[in-house]
Amino acid sequence: MNKKNLFYIVLTFLLFTIVNVWVVQFYDLNDFPIQRSVTFDEYIRTDYLERIENEKPEIVAIGDSSIRQFNDSVFSEISGFRSSFFSAPGSGSAYWYLFIRNEILHARYYPKYVLVFFRGTTLTVPEFRVNGNYFIRLEEIAVPKDVDVFDKAVNSRKNQWMLMLEKYIPIFAYRSEIYFNIVQSFRNYVPEKILGCDVNSIDRAYDVVFDDAQINDLLWEEHLLNIESVLYQPKALNFIARVDHSFLPDMIQDLRAAEITPVFIRVKYRSHAEGEKDSSALISYLSELEAYIEKNGGMYVDLAQVEALSAEMFRDNFHIDEDYAGTATEIIAVVIRNYLNQ
Amino acid sequence: MTELFNNWLFIFPIFFLIYWFSLRWIRVNNILLFLFGVLIYSWGNIERGVLLVILTVIDFLLVKYIYPVKNFRKAALFAGIFINLIIWLFFKYFYVGNQMIETFSFPIGISFYMLRKISYLVDNYRKPGNLLCDFIEYGLFVSFFPQILSGPIEKPDAFLHQIQNRRTIQLKNCIDAAQLIILGLVKKIVIADNLGLIVDRVFRLDYPERLIVVSGSLGFALEVYSDFSGYTDISRGISSLLGIQTAKNFNKPYFASTPSEFWNRWHITFTQWLRNYIFFPLRRMCLKVFSKKIPLISDLFPLLITMVSSGIWHGNGITFLVWGIYHGLLIFFYRLSGLDRSRQNQNPVMKGIKWAAMFVFTLFGWTIFRAPDMMWFFRVIFSNQWGFSDYALIVSLSIISMIFMYALPLILLRIVELSEKAEQITKPIFYATAIILLVIFSESGMQDFVYFDY
Numbered sequence: 001m002n003k004k005n006l007f008y009i010v011l012t013f014l015l016f017t018i019v020n021v022w023v024v025q026f027y028d029l030n031d032f033p034i035q036r037s038v039t040f041d042e043y044i045r046t047d048y049l050e051r052i053e054n055e056k057p058e059i060v061a062i063g064d065s066s067i068r069q070f071n072d073s074v075f076s077e078i079s080g081f082r083s084s085f086f087s088a089p090g091s092g093s094a095y096w097y098l099f100i101r102n103e104i105l106h107a108r109y110y111p112k113y114v115l116v117f118f119r120g121t122t123l124t125v126p127e128f129r130v131n132g133n134y135f136i137r138l139e140e141i142a143v144p145k146d147v148d149v150f151d152k153a154v155n156s157r158k159n160q161w162m163l164m165l166e167k168y169i170p171i172f173a174y175r176s177e178i179y180f181n182i183v184q185s186f187r188n189y190v191p192e193k194i195l196g197c198d199v200n201s202i203d204r205a206y207d208v209v210f211d212d213a214q215i216n217d218l219l220w221e222e223h224l225l226n227i228e229s230v231l232y233q234p235k236a237l238n239f240i241a242r243v244d245h246s247f248l249p250d251m252i253q254d255l256r257a258a259e260i261t262p263v264f265i266r267v268k269y270r271s272h273a274e275g276e277k278d279s280s281a282l283i284s285y286l287s288e289l290e291a292y293i294e295k296n297g298g299m300y301v302d303l304a305q306v307e308a309l310s311a312e313m314f315r316d317n318f319h320i321d322e323d324y325a326g327t328a329t330e331i332i333a334v335v336i337r338n339y340l341n342q
Numbered sequence: 343m344t345e346l347f348n349n350w351l352f353i354f355p356i357f358f359l360i361y362w363f364s365l366r367w368i369r370v371n372n373i374l375l376f377l378f379g380v381l382i383y384s385w386g387n388i389e390r391g392v393l394l395v396i397l398t399v400i401d402f403l404l405v406k407y408i409y410p411v412k413n414f415r416k417a418a419l420f421a422g423i424f425i426n427l428i429i430w431l432f433f434k435y436f437y438v439g440n441q442m443i444e445t446f447s448f449p450i451g452i453s454f455y456m457l458r459k460i461s462y463l464v465d466n467y468r469k470p471g472n473l474l475c476d477f478i479e480y481g482l483f484v485s486f487f488p489q490i491l492s493g494p495i496e497k498p499d500a501f502l503h504q505i506q507n508r509r510t511i512q513l514k515n516c517i518d519a520a521q522l523i524i525l526g527l528v529k530k531i532v533i534a535d536n537l538g539l540i541v542d543r544v545f546r547l548d549y550p551e552r553l554i555v556v557s558g559s560l561g562f563a564l565e566v567y568s569d570f571s572g573y574t575d576i577s578r579g580i581s582s583l584l585g586i587q588t589a590k591n592f593n594k595p596y597f598a599s600t601p602s603e604f605w606n607r608w609h610i611t612f613t614q615w616l617r618n619y620i621f622f623p624l625r626r627m628c629l630k631v632f633s634k635k636i637p638l639i640s641d642l643f644p645l646l647i648t649m650v651s652s653g654i655w656h657g658n659g660i661t662f663l664v665w666g667i668y669h670g671l672l673i674f675f676y677r678l679s680g681l682d683r684s685r686q687n688q689n690p691v692m693k694g695i696k697w698a699a700m701f702v703f704t705l706f707g708w709t710i711f712r713a714p715d716m717m718w719f720f721r722v723i724f725s726n727q728w729g730f731s732d733y734a735l736i737v738s739l740s741i742i743s744m745i746f747m748y749a750l751p752l753i754l755l756r757i758v759e760l761s762e763k764a765e766q767i768t769k770p771i772f773y774a775t776a777i778i779l780l781v782i783f784s785e786s787g788m789q790d791f792v793y794f795d796y
Contacts, residue, residue: 015775016774177786219546
């Protein structure tokens with residue numbers, strides 16, 4: 001190796017070390033190996049739990065943005081069960097399990113039923129929606145003792161090399177924070193300097209310009225379908241292979257142990273209402289899922305089969321239109337009431 | 343994904359070791375590379391690999407057995423081109439949304455390997471006996487794994503010549519290759535993937551203010567360049583590790599002052615392909631048919647057809663077609679007005695104006711290219727607001743600020759290139775910084791921080 005190449009390597013190593021030392025200083029790291037990839041932090045939000053304790057619902061419903069338009073009071077009135085809906089946009093099965101474990105089962109009052117609204121194979125894909133900002137959402141309802149959830153949802157996405165690098169290289173362990181800080185500072189720099197805007201007005205500007213109402217429905221749907229495609233890969237559709245690695249057994253077991261009946265409700269897409277059929281692999285997955293849930297003491301409801309939820313009630317492929325929120329809630333409440341009364 | 347990554351993490355080093363240890367046996371090297379290329383390409387989707395091999399066999403048999411028969415030479419050439427084009431068009435235009443065909447996984451990279459196959463068919467027709475090779479060598483030319491997904495579109499003679507000779511790999515090649523791979527990864531992971539999130543947001547808006555579109559197009563210009571040239575750098579780096587030097591595909595395209603210069607700097611191998619296999623033959627034909635009596639036809643027609651082909655090759659929407667026509671007309675008008683002639687000792691101010699004008703034209707072209715549809719584009723041009731006085735201005739400035747941030751690695755690279763003697767110090771600093779950036783941004787493009795509210 002000639003001097004030039006040696007110089008290359010030494011300089012690279014030196015710079016790399018300097019940056020790592022900076023990270024150690026900046027984030028005030030005391031532990032080595034770094035304990036970042038082990039579990040969640042201490043903070044947990046308690047307003048969900050307080051709401052359950054205050055409202056004392058017989059039904060607690062959880063799901064992602066697809067249940068955002070459902071109306072608690074309409075649902076309670078029609079179904080005959082006092083109900084509280086918790087819609088967490090961008091949530092997946094890891095979030096729902098943490099919600100059950102740390103909010104519902106920690107409340108002084110237990111509901112009779114927990115409704116989990118899901119789509120596709122979400123229940124058996126624990127690593128769906130756990131990275132980036134989705135992780136921030138998980139952190140809100142998780143505590144350090146949820147190390148098992150962390151492993152199943154977050155660490156299962158990483159290979160052994162990544163876990164090792166996160167333990168021993170500070171810059172790798174803190175890459176998300178550093179990235180976020182760099183992007184944020186550049187994002188705000190020019191508007192701050194030229195227009196004198198503060199961070200709040202820049203955030204507001206982003207909210208207004210990229211508001212939901214400004215986005216082209218078709219392109220938005222295409223994007224969402226793209227994100228969701230992971231749920232319909234052959235690997236995800238293999239129920240038997242996936243179930244033991246998912247949160248489904250934990251959800252059923254924990255709820256049953258507290259004498260709460262879990263009800264898993266598959267949401268309907270607009271495409272279903274327009275006549276699109278499920279693939280044979282998904283049909284087979286869903287029948288195995290149904291059999292598993294019922295065998296273990298849960299209930300399974302498939303809203304895709306409910307004809308009354310028609311295509312015009314949807315804003316896009318996944319979400320109910322605001323104008324039809326009441327009607328859709330009534331229809332779903334009737335369906336669920338009939339199941340629960342069976 | 344993790345499982346797949348872990349598998350390849352081990353398979354690649356093993357493959358390279360076996361390959362390097364067998365360098366003295368050219369044929370073993372070629373067989374290894376060919377099989378490895380087909381294996382990677384077919385991984386998880388065997389039908390893709392089967393299609394690739396079948397199409398390769400067809401070309402090879404045509405050239406080997408039908409070309410020598412004088413009366414069938416032309417027919418064999420057209421048959422070969424027809425088969426390749428029809429399969430490509432079939433997948434390009436009838437695949438998406440067709441549930442019957444969608445069970446067959448999409449042959450990714452077909453747009454690239456199809457062009458390589460056609461150039462082999464045509465070059466063999468033009469110069470019989472000039473491209474002698476056996477099936478493995480031809481198969482390797484088509485399925486060469488660093489190039490199969492996104493080029494460069496290598497010329498058959500340059501590639502075949504290299505694989506028919508013993509390859510040597512020296513430490514210097516490995517260092518150069520590592521630099522290319524690092525640079526490519528920075529362009530792809532740090533710049534393109536992150537800019538893609540911003541650009542997608544802009545082009546998903548129904549009625550964006552023009553200022554927002556301008557900043558989005560600026561972002562797209564950088565994204566598309568970084569994405570494509572990043573892939574090329576990685577491909578060239580890996581090829582170099584295999585002892586094969588492949589063509590440079592980009593040469594600072596946004597420094598161009600005329601459309602012709604832009605196309606000589608942008609996706610160079612594709613431009614050369616278009617020139618050799620579409621433009622020149624068409625122009626020759628036009629000159630023959632119309633002689634020079636109707637210069638407009640013999641100048642404009644081949645140019646438009648070539649650029650329309652370029653548009654069609656890039657995508658299957660009307661916007662790509664219009665983008666192709668736009669660039670065809672742009673080249674034509676520059677030629678017609680004499681603006682494309684390079685003048686020595688030109689005033690630097692004029693040079694600057696020419697460059698700025700070309701950059702604006704290029705950006706305009708990218709807006710057409712990236713627009714969701716032509717109605718959207720027309721809305722932006724004719725009816726949307728500029729947005730100078732409201733939130734659009736804040737967001738535009740913010741986006742431009744982020745574009746500048748993502749452009750920084752490329753600006754630093756340019757400084758390194760210009761630093762001459764100091765390059766000995768600036769270059770290692772640049773690559774060390776690049777590695778640090780890669781570590782920091784390693785997962786960023788995958789983070790859906792933008793699309794949280796869903």
